[in-house]
Amino acid sequence: MRMLITLIWSIILVGCSQIEEPKRQIAFTFDDGPRTSGPIFEGEDRTEALIRSLDKADIKSVWFFVTTNNIDRENNNGDARLKRYMEAGHQLANHSHSHMWFNKTDTDAYIADMDKARDLLANYGETRPYYRYPYLDEGRSVEKRDAMVAALAERGMFNGYVTVDTYDWHMDALLGEALKAGHDVNMDMLRETYVNSLVQSVEFYDNIAQEVLWRSPKHVLLLHENDLAAMFIGDLAQALRDKGWEIISPEEAFRDDIAKYVPKTLFLGQGRISAIADDKGMAREDLVHERENEDFLRAEFIEKGLLPQAEVKPEAEPSAETP
Numbered sequence: 001m002r003m004l005i006t007l008i009w010s011i012i013l014v015g016c017s018q019i020e021e022p023k024r025q026i027a028f029t030f031d032d033g034p035r036t037s038g039p040i041f042e043g044e045d046r047t048e049a050l051i052r053s054l055d056k057a058d059i060k061s062v063w064f065f066v067t068t069n070n071i072d073r074e075n076n077n078g079d080a081r082l083k084r085y086m087e088a089g090h091q092l093a094n095h096s097h098s099h100m101w102f103n104k105t106d107t108d109a110y111i112a113d114m115d116k117a118r119d120l121l122a123n124y125g126e127t128r129p130y131y132r133y134p135y136l137d138e139g140r141s142v143e144k145r146d147a148m149v150a151a152l153a154e155r156g157m158f159n160g161y162v163t164v165d166t167y168d169w170h171m172d173a174l175l176g177e178a179l180k181a182g183h184d185v186n187m188d189m190l191r192e193t194y195v196n197s198l199v200q201s202v203e204f205y206d207n208i209a210q211e212v213l214w215r216s217p218k219h220v221l222l223l224h225e226n227d228l229a230a231m232f233i234g235d236l237a238q239a240l241r242d243k244g245w246e247i248i249s250p251e252e253a254f255r256d257d258i259a260k261y262v263p264k265t266l267f268l269g270q271g272r273i274s275a276i277a278d279d280k281g282m283a284r285e286d287l288v289h290e291r292e293n294e295d296f297l298r299a300e301f302i303e304k305g306l307l308p309q310a311e312v313k314p315e316a317e318p319s320a321e322t323p
């Protein structure tokens with residue numbers, strides 16, 4: 001009898017293991033491009049490196065949320081670079097003209113800045129009608145928030161929200177700081193730190209999603225058009241695939257039902273999943289990942305030998321480097 005039960009149990013277990021779990025899905029988006037030279041690459045070389053890395057990783061479509069006043073910056077070759085991204089099969093969307101902070105800007109001026117970017121992007125043919133708020137600041141008062149929601153709707157545009165907020169931009173700045181200080185940066189350690197940090201953020205927000213939605217939504221990962229991405233995006237894709245993730249296009253990701261969700265909260269700076277979780281009453285301190293913190297990342301870089309132990313005076317935060 002016992003043998004029979006064991007046999008039946010084994011058959012059930014084998015059967016279950018063969019039911020394939022649906023893959024969790026995530027899309028990559030890059031903000032602030034075409035950015036000027038970074039710690040490793042001139043802008044033009046970064047664009048070519050990023051296109052090559054995406055191609056090699058078999059990532060067919062990513063979106064670049066363009067900050068249009070970067071296009072004509074000196075020696076930036078921004079116009080040609082945006083065309084290169086499109087030729088490579090990727091898409092452009094709106095990240096404003098001058099990367100204003102909504103809570104520090106008059107609503108009319110803010111909307112005019114978005115429109116200016118929209119007009120400039122019209123030069124590139126078919127771009128995506130999505131707007132990504134600089135600093136993910138969707139308005140800190142009901143009036144401001146609702147004014148932009150209405151402005152987007154009037155224009156037939158959509159909120160290019162993220163589900164996974166990251167501080168990849170700060171890791172890129174820390175690399176710049178290390179190289180400027182003449183520090184010998186171990187690139188393998190840097191790769192590992194970048195990849196692990198982002199994978200942890202992805203898992204963090206997916207866990208919250210599963211708690212509040214009872215499912216893994218199609219995710220939208222916030223990245224920046226920076227040197228770390230150009231070097232390591234293939235490694236990030238591989239690490240995610242190893243954990244059962246599928247890389248999908250942003251077009252597909254924005255078809256998830258959460259795209260239709262209109263958050264009631266003003267707690268919007270960590271992306272859509274956090275906003276939904278806040279609406280459902282989860283504690284706010286549980287909705288921000290520890291890596292969304294400049295001091296945490298600095299300490300980690302020092303601990304891993306990616307920054308010198310000695311006190312390095314942090315540079316002032318340049319506006320183009322910020323999310």
Ligand SMILES: [Zn+2]
Nearest residue numbers: 031032134323
């Ligand atoms: Zn930005």
